[in-house]
Amino acid sequence: MTHAEMNELYELYSLGVLEYEDATQIDEHVAQGCEYCLEHIVDAVNFTGRLSWMTEPVSTPASLRNRVMASVQPENSSAPRSWIARFSLLAAACAGLAIFSLWSVQQARDRGSQLERALDERNQLRGALQILTEQQTRTVRFGDSSDSAHGWFFVNRDTGFVFVGSSLPPIANDRTFELWLVPDKGKPAPAGLFRPNSSGQFVLTSQTRIAASQYAAVAVSVEPRSGSSAPTTKPFLIVPLG
Secondary structure, X not given: OOXXXXXXXXXXXXXXXXXXXXXXXXXXXXXXXXXXXXXHXXXXXXXXXXXXXXXXXXOOOOOHHHHHHHHOOOOOOOOOOOHHHHHXXXXXXXXXXXXXXXXXXXXXXXXXXXXXXXXXXXXXXXXXXXXXXXXXXXXXXXOOXXXXXXXXXXXXXXXXXXXXXXXXXXXXXXXXXXXXXXXXXXXXXXXXXXXXXXXXEEEEEEOOOOOHHHEEEEEEEEEEOOOOOOOOOOOOXXXXXX
């Protein structure tokens, strides 16, 4: 495949939805340090990232945090569902991660190892896109576009969930963020570990099947690098579920 033929494929490649045969040919160019492909993939990631501003923020009730901390019974709130907005949002949240991966491929001597990392991240994005495009996926937005933590929680009881956003507080290298599923009554259940990329953006994708109606909220706390079976610090972020 020539570069001229690839020009219309870079956006699909950056989102992880390009056909396998075409994606493999671009992978080979990236593995060889192709300056043309690297430049155009970065441009494609930046373009899809700018689409994230199509959506409007939805505010979370100010009283929610105290209610969750006191009784683990918050009010529910969710944002309008739109698969186009979800598709664009995930592209924006992954933009920094993709750019960092491609830069690593270009700079590292062991290009094969770095390419493997990039492909793994692309496969994670592909799994996330599957969840986002399902008809039954629910969307909950939290925070706003300020410096505080903000993003989206997408959940589908049949295919899993995607937790995506940015502007989390800085943490030490030996610590990590842990997501918790908070029921109406009872103890929170661990739902995954994650750390933001160098741009402060994060994506946590899970194929764990959960019914949003069974939980009052999801929460995030700072935990040891290996994670915890129960929160060891007070959750600093609480997202209500409907």
